[in-house]
Structures are given as structure tokens and as C-alpha cells.
Amino acid sequence: xxxxxxxxxxxxxxxxxxxxxxxxxxxxxxxxxxxxxxxxxxxxxxxxxxxxxxxxxxxxxxxxxxxxxxxxxxxxxxxxxxxxxxxxxxxxxxxxxxxxxxxxxxxxxxxxxxx
Amino acid sequence: xxxxxxxxxxxxxxxxxxxxxxxxxxxxxxxxxxxxxxxxxxxxxxxxxxxxxxxxxxxxxxxxxxxxxxxxxxxxxxxxxxxxxxxxxxxxxxxxxxxxxxxxxxxxxxxxxx
Numbered sequence: 568x569x570x571x572x573x574x575x576x577x578x579x580x581x582x583x584x585x586x587x588x589x590x591x592x593x594x595x596x597x598x599x600x601x602x603x604x605x606x607x608x609x610x611x612x613x614x615x616x617x618x619x620x621x622x623x624x625x626x627x628x629x630x631x632x633x634x635x636x637x638x639x640x641x642x643x644x645x646x647x648x649x650x651x652x653x654x655x656x657x658x659x660x661x662x663x664x665x666x667x668x669x670x671x672x673x674x675x676x677x678x679x680x681x682x
Numbered sequence: 683x684x685x686x687x688x689x690x691x692x693x694x695x696x697x698x699x700x701x702x703x704x705x706x707x708x709x710x711x712x713x714x715x716x717x718x719x720x721x722x723x724x725x726x727x728x729x730x731x732x733x734x735x736x737x738x739x740x741x742x743x744x745x746x747x748x749x750x751x752x753x754x755x756x757x758x759x760x761x762x763x764x765x766x767x768x769x770x771x772x773x774x775x776x777x778x779x780x781x782x783x784x785x786x787x788x789x790x791x792x793x794x795x796x
Binding site for chain 2: 623
């Protein structure tokens with residue numbers, strides 16, 4: 568597609584359940600990012616994939632969070648044993664190679680509500 | 683690590699008035715700087731970015747921003763606000779070397795009063 572595609576757009580889950588959020592980056596973009604946007608918290612970096620390099624996981628808030636990127640394209644963010652504080656919008660983004668200053672393009676996000 | 687400060691979580695202006703959204707960064711080496719806009723229930727859209735020697739950057743929708751090294755600032759302006767400008771605006775920085783990762787400010791919500 569023309570832009571970054573995320574699914575689902577909305578997800579309501581019960582506390583303690585696992586959720587998977589999917590991201591399909593712009594074709595040809597080798598860098599992929601996950602951010603979390605919580606009410607009143609701004610945008611928080613979670614994880615960054617660049618090509619075949621080991622991902623930068625420094626932003627993951629706990630070991631309940633993990634992400635993978637298969638075939639250098641689609642990525643899945645998994646949250647295990649969800650907690651109410653995980654409720655947020657999860658934004659995926661992609662950019663061309665790791666050259667700094669490249670524009671990062673964002674998807675419309677997956678709104679997660681944990682009840 | 684980079685950090686960005688956006689002064690004012692909420693800014694209200696009258697339609698037709700000047701828009702000024704403030705952004706300051708903390709870095710000894712001038713980073714790359716970006717402004718993104720987020721309309722309700724949408725993702726982030728790039729307004730403009732500073733990556734080169736031109737310190738005055740023009741973006742979409744009539745917005746522009748000026749990089750001032752002496753003030754470590756990158757304030758966003760628009761001469762005349764339009765109702766459609768109502769949105770949340772995020773300033774972000776990335777380092778000139780290393781990972782192309784963005785560090786965001788906490789955002790400023792712009793309200794335009796008719």
C-alpha cells in the first residue's frame with residue numbers, strides 16, 4: 568500500500584489476555600519503529616528494526632512486550648498478560664534506510680483498551 | 683540522549699491570528715528537527731523538517747519553523763490560523779549520527795477560535 572498500515576485499528580481486551588498488533592510498513596522501507604502514545608504521556612519509543620540488524624529494544628517497558636519483524640517487512644508487537652496501564656495508541660512507523668534525517672512515516676495506530 | 687521541550691500543552695488562537703508553537707531541544711550538537719501534526723483519530727503527519735543549512739524551513743499548510751542554534755529552538759509558526767489547523771502538534775529530534783530514531787516532545791494542542 569501507499570502508507571503504513573496497522574491492524575486492528577481498535578482492540579478491546581480483558582486484563583491478563585495477550586494481544587498482537589500488526590504493522591505493514593511502506594514498501595521498500597527498511598527501518599520500522601513502534602511507538603506508544605498514552606493520554607498525557609506523549610509519544611514513547613518502544614522498539615526499532617533496521618534491516619537485518621539486531622533490533623533496538625531499549626524502549627520496551629517490560630518483558631511482557633516483544634516484537635518481531637518477519638522477512639524484513641511486516642512486524643508484530645505482542646503484549647502478554649495485558650494490564651490496564653497498557654491502554655494506549657500503538658503507532659507503527661517506517662522510513663528508508665538508517666540514514667539519519669530520513670522522514671519517518673506513521674500509520675494511523677492501533678487503539679488498545681484493556682478492561 | 684536527546685530531549686525536547688514543548689512549552690504550553692494547550693494553545694488557543696483566534697482564526698486569522700498568528701500561530702506560535704514553541705520547541706526547544708537539549709543537545710550540544712544540533713540535531714535534526716521535525717514538526718509533526720496529528721489530527722483527531724489520525725496518525726502523525728510530517729509538517730516540516732530541518733536537516734540542512736537552511737535555518738528557515740517551510741512546510742505544508744503554510745507552516746514554517748526557524749532553527750536558532752543560539753537559542754536551541756525550533757519554533758513553529760503560521761501567520762494566519764485557520765479552523766482546519768486545530769490539531770495536536772509534536773516537535774521531535776533525531777541525532778545526526780547513529781540510529782534514525784525520533785524523540786518527541788509531549789505535544790501542544792492547538793485550538794482555533796472562530
